[in-house]
Amino acid sequence: MKRWMSVLRTPVGLTATVLSIGVLVLAVVAPLLWTDNADAIDTDDILAGPSAQHWAGTDNLGRDIFYRTLVATRLSVELALAATVIAVVVGLLIGTAPYLLGRRPGRVVLAGTNIAVAFPGILLALFFAVIFGVGAKGAVLAIGFAGAPTFGRLTQTLVAGISSRDFVAAAHVAGVPRLRILFRHVLPNVSEPLVVNATIGAGAALLSFAGLSFLGLGVQQPAYDWGRLLFDGIGSIYVNPAAALAPGIAVLVAGLAFNLFGESVAKGLGVGVVGGIPALPPSPEALEADAPAAEQAHGSGTDLVLDVRDLEVAFPGPTGPIRPVRGVSFSVRRGEALGIVGESGSGKSLTALAVSRLVEAPGRVDAARLDLLGSDLRVEETKAQRRLLGTSLAMVFQDPMTSFNPTRRMGGQLAEGARHHQGLDRASALARAVDRMRAVRISEPERRAHQYPHEFSGGMRQRAMIGMGLMGSPALIVADEPTTALDVTVQQQVLDLLAAIRAAEDVALVLISHDVTVVGEVCDRVLVMYAGKIVEDLPAADLAATARHPYTRALVAAVPDMDTDLDAPLAVIPGRPVDPADVPAGCAFAARCPLATARCHAEEPPLEADGTGRRVACWHAGEPIDLEVDGSLLGRDEREEVEAR
Numbered sequence: 001m002k003r004w005m006s007v008l009r010t011p012v013g014l015t016a017t018v019l020s021i022g023v024l025v026l027a028v029v030a031p032l033l034w035t036d037n038a039d040a041i042d043t044d045d046i047l048a049g050p051s052a053q054h055w056a057g058t059d060n061l062g063r064d065i066f067y068r069t070l071v072a073t074r075l076s077v078e079l080a081l082a083a084t085v086i087a088v089v090v091g092l093l094i095g096t097a098p099y100l101l102g103r104r105p106g107r108v109v110l111a112g113t114n115i116a117v118a119f120p121g122i123l124l125a126l127f128f129a130v131i132f133g134v135g136a137k138g139a140v141l142a143i144g145f146a147g148a149p150t151f152g153r154l155t156q157t158l159v160a161g162i163s164s165r166d167f168v169a170a171a172h173v174a175g176v177p178r179l180r181i182l183f184r185h186v187l188p189n190v191s192e193p194l195v196v197n198a199t200i201g202a203g204a205a206l207l208s209f210a211g212l213s214f215l216g217l218g219v220q221q222p223a224y225d226w227g228r229l230l231f232d233g234i235g236s237i238y239v240n241p242a243a244a245l246a247p248g249i250a251v252l253v254a255g256l257a258f259n260l261f262g263e264s265v266a267k268g269l270g271v272g273v274v275g276g277i278p279a280l281p282p283s284p285e286a287l288e289a290d291a292p293a294a295e296q297a298h299g300s301g302t303d304l305v306l307d308v309r310d311l312e313v314a315f316p317g318p319t320g321p322i323r324p325v326r327g328v329s330f331s332v333r334r335g336e337a338l339g340i341v342g343e344s345g346s347g348k349s350l351t352a353l354a355v356s357r358l359v360e361a362p363g364r365v366d367a368a369r370l371d372l373l374g375s376d377l378r379v380e381e382t383k384a385q386r387r388l389l390g391t392s393l394a395m396v397f398q399d400p401m402t403s404f405n406p407t408r409r410m411g412g413q414l415a416e417g418a419r420h421h422q423g424l425d426r427a428s429a430l431a432r433a434v435d436r437m438r439a440v441r442i443s444e445p446e447r448r449a450h451q452y453p454h455e456f457s458g459g460m461r462q463r464a465m466i467g468m469g470l471m472g473s474p475a476l477i478v479a480d481e482p483t484t485a486l487d488v489t490v491q492q493q494v495l496d497l498l499a500a501i502r503a504a505e506d507v508a509l510v511l512i513s514h515d516v517t518v519v520g521e522v523c524d525r526v527l528v529m530y531a532g533k534i535v536e537d538l539p540a541a542d543l544a545a546t547a548r549h550p551y552t553r554a555l556v557a558a559v560p561d562m563d564t565d566l567d568a569p570l571a572v573i574p575g576r577p578v579d580p581a582d583v584p585a586g587c588a589f590a591a592r593c594p595l596a597t598a599r600c601h602a603e604e605p606p607l608e609a610d611g612t613g614r615r616v617a618c619w620h621a622g623e624p625i626d627l628e629v630d631g632s633l634l635g636r637d638e639r640e641e642v643e644a645r
């Protein structure tokens with residue numbers, strides 16, 4: 001309310017309000033008060049210029065143009081609004097179709113929309129006017145359908161933008177059907193620009209009516225709107241210019257009113273961001289209280305939660321498929337914490353997305369096996385599978401701000417999955433949401449459940465995201481860079497919380513991070529990924545001392561510890577990560593590796609187990625890398641050069 005009042009106090013808000021109210025009041029009262037004056041024929045005073053009696057003169061039957069302009073307000077506004085409603089409804093159908101229909105039919109709709117948008121609106125309107133026929137009804141349909149592609153294109157762009165956000169992905173993981181996601185999560189977040197566009201569209205529709213009427217295709221006599229009056233006025237413009245000017249000004253003022261109204265509505269709908277206080281550390285007691293639910297969920301025979309074999313993720317590229325994930329195999333057991341580390345572009349996040357069925361077309365996921373709790377995730381998604389993903393898998397995304405729908409209260413968002421999958425009524429689901437918020441140590445959860453995401457601090461949002469995952473009985477939490485967007489103290493709290501949940505609920509955790517320290521601290525086992533492949537798989541405890549792959553050792557060396565000489569430059573990994581579209585032959589790390597030999601450039605090393613449960617892919621695993629100059633790990637040739645000196 002406060003925001004709307006402040007918008008109202010701005011010059012734009014005030015002008016929009018005054019003009020809009022003026023136009024609406026005129027539309028209602030003018031036909032009631034002045035129809036007789038507007039229709040009165042005076043053959044003694046035809047085509048007269050402006051006078052005290054007729055402010056805008058008279059037409060060819062001696063009728064008062066000023067009164068006719070006032071009376072025409074209702075029909076003009078009604079027609080413009082009707083055409084806008086048609087444009088919005090058809091535009092929404094066109095705009096949301098690609099999201100609802102999927103890849104191939106969606107592409108056809110997109111291509112059709114792009115072609116229609118390429119035509120000037122007035123040409124389309126003329127085309128449809130010919131189809132729908134001359135007259136007010138035909139003009140409304142013509143202008144409505146002509147405006148739909150532009151509105152549809154805007155909707156498509158906005159929907160595509162929002163549907164890639166984390167909270168939509170979370171809703172997909174929670175198994176919420178697409179149509180429901182569209183109405184609950186996507187459309188509320190694109191409504192602001194759509195409302196603005198619709199009001200601006202109403203202004204444009206007014207002008208289009210003037211255009212069609214001018215061509216004789218719009219409103220037909222004896223009815224009249226501003227377009228019709230303009231058409232008649234143009235005919236006598238040399239005798240009485242005011243005859244065209246009066247309806248012209250009316251179109252201008254009403255168009256301006258619609259546009260400014262749209263702008264003010266946009267401002268009034270704006271969502272602000274408020275900072276907050278970091279949340280308190282987690283309470284082990286609260287977490288322990290949840291243990292029975294976890295036991296119930298995990299009570300089945302095997303303790304294998306996730307089993308991945310030869311996972312590949314590919315995207316179409318200009319010269320063939322690009323494969324950012326190339327044959328990744330791993331498994332996670334109940335209660336185990338597995339870290340996946342690597343630089344940007346190593347394929348670690350895509351691996352997590354593939355496991356959660358969140359790789360969208362045109363991306364393609366293939367695997368020899370992709371099992372979550374024994375259920376094959378490679379097959380077409382079934383209702384049972386959606387339920388399994390919704391209750392057994394929790395996703396925690398990097399940016400806690402984009403993880404929630406900004407237009408919905410936190411409690412409702414947490415409760416959504418429970419209502420859907422566990423069949424809880426609204427009150428029970430909300431009560432569970434409050435309980436889960438308490439479990440992740442959000443203070444005053446009853447009050448907080450009624451707040452919006454922007455009223456939570458970053459750390460609290462991330463806790464709430466974890467709480468959302470706990471609404472079911474998760475067997476696996478996949479956390480993709482969960483602390484990257486948080487400050488250092490809050491980072492530690494979130495890591496502690498994840499560790500506490502794992503311990504208390506025996507949940508498996510897959511933690512994706514570029515930070516080898518974070519992974520080493522929280523996880524039991526670490527997979528190191530480079531260029532879409534696992535290059536080393538080892539216990540987290542061995543990371544610092546006995547990692548064998550040069551890339552893992554470089555990642556560890558790049559992190560300062562207590563023994564690091566702060567006066568010396570930190571070790572850096574020379575060169576850039578591999579472009580997934582251009583992976584070299586042989587070992588992908590060879591160009592940056594201090595141990596690279598001719599064999600490394602020619603033959604790709606396989607990922608081999610060493611008999612102790614560790615795996616490494618390197619022809620020279622474990623060989624010493626001990627020379628550093630200027631903080632860079634030296635290549636073999638450079639090392640020989642330095643040794644020869």
Ligand code: SF4
Nearest residue numbers: 587590593600618619
């Ligand atoms: S295979 Fe060769 S280039 Fe690749 S990491 Fe091992 S030593 Fe380096």
